[in-house]
Amino acid sequence: MLKAIKIRIYPTTEQADFLNRQFGAVRFCYNTGLRVMSHRYRRHGQSLSAKHDLKKLLPVAKKSRKYGWLKEADSMALQQACLNLDHAFQRFFDPKQKGGYPRFKSKRGKQSSYHCVGVRAGDNWIKVPKLGPIRARVHRKVEGRLKSITLTRTVTGKHYASLLFETEQAAPAPLKDIDAAKVVGLDMGLSHLAIDSAGRKFANPRFLKQAQKNLKRKQQALSRTKKGSANRSKARLLVAKAHERVANARNDLQHKLSRQIVDDNQAVIVETLKVKNMMKNDKLAKHIGDASWHALIAKLEYKAKEQGKHLVKIDQWFASSKTCHACQHKRGAMPLNVRSWECPACHTQHDRDINAARNIKQQGIIQLKAEGLSVSAHGGLRKSGTSPAAA
Ligand SMILES: [Zn+2]
Known part of the structure; x- marks a missing residue:
């Protein structure tokens, strides 16, 4: 099984300089690859394979005088840039994934590089090719073989490393018999983090809302500054910092929430299309x-x-919101501000979101059964074993 951890790292000034150049080389490969492929696509309507065709160009570029500086970077990182571009194009061409056309990477955005050969990690350091050990705060020990390290630098200049380990432990076999009482449907919205089919609402905490408000304010301030001015870059950094705070807070919260939901249930059902529709x-x-x-x-x-x-x-x-979960009656359009309604057919009172979560759960059970799994409807009252619900 693969396990990943993300840790903060503290490169020295020289190391940070080197990383900056290496991020630049990775970005250069990605962007140049994208330019070449776009040209080919526009002119000839055909796609090159970033995986095969572009990777072959790398050694050629390194030998040239103009691009010889690419040799300074870890070659695996540059190859990975080509692979990442390949994936971006796959997402674009795959009608199921609906990815947008790949975009150029900006030197102002988040930077990253991937390393998989000659990587090591100790108690308070990590090692990637072409650099001495980088000081790190390793908060969790993972048993297993270190497969790769992905270095990132945030817009605010913090460095992180994602360590991927391969552990001896095999992934557990997927459960075949599922207790319907332990299937949960989740409705996710902007007003709440999530609402589940049992009627629990997980609210967005106040600090997150405030952080989001703060972000919005900083973003508005940024939009008022003049392009290319010193004030603009200052404002941009403030936006990035506010962004980071929101992202960290949210990330933390999501880890706790997902831990709780997964621990308490055997199957979790979510709706993925709604994301696109609801926030136009x-x-x-x-x-x-x-x-x-x-x-x-x-x-x-x-x-x-x-x-x-x-x-x-x-x-x-x-x-999911317009169907009555009790009798499947489908009502007409329902504006977003309608938070509760009564089913005209069976007169059940519905909380909009809980009703949606219940429909999502039902839909999920249908899908689980279609995959050949058994979903028992007798809830937590199984004869064998001890179920916490029965207890
Ligand atoms: Zn009804």
Whole structure:
């Protein structure tokens, strides 16, 4: 099984300089590759394979006088840049993934480089090629073979390393018999972090809301500055810092929430299409909502996998908010400000979001059964074993 940890690292000034150049080389490979492929695509309507064709160009470039400086960087990192570009194009061409056309990487954005040969890690250091040990804060020990290190630098200038380990431990086999009482449907929104089919609402905490407000304010201030001015770069840094605070707080929260949800259940059902539909108006809201939903789903997914549990993504559109979960009656359009309603057919009172979560759960159970799993409907009252619910 693969396990990843992310740690903060503290390169010296010289190391940071080297990393800066290396990030530049990685970015250069990605962007140049993208330029070459876009040209080919536009002119001839055909796609090159970044994996095969561009990787072959690397050694040629390194021998040339103009691009000889690429030799300074870890060659695996440059190859990985080509692979990443390849993946970006795959996401673009795959109708299921609906990725946008790959975009150029900016030197102002987050930087990263991937290393998989000659990587090591100790108690308070990590080692990547072409550099001495970099001081690090390793907060958690992972048994296993270190497979790769991905270095990143945030917009605010902090360095991190993601360490990927291969452990001896095998991933548990996926559960085959699922207790319907331990299937949870999640409805995710902007007003709440998540609402589950049992009727629990996980609110966005106050500090997160405040951080988001602060971010919005800083962003507005940035938009008022003049392009290319010194004030603009100052404002940009403030936005990046506010952004980082929001992201860290949210990340923390999502780890706790996903841990709790996965520990308490055997299958978790989420809806993935809604993300795109619901936040068309407010760009910032869309940005925040988008990023956080995908991140939460990703956390639920790997935590579920670690325990042999299931995460079901419902990617086909269905009217989760407009369908009565009790009798399946489908009502007409319902504006976002309608928070509760009564089913005209069976007169059940619905909380909009809880009803949606219940429909998501039902839809998920259908999908689990379609995958050949058994989902028992008798809840926590199983005869054998001790179920915490029965207790
Ligand atoms: Zn009804």
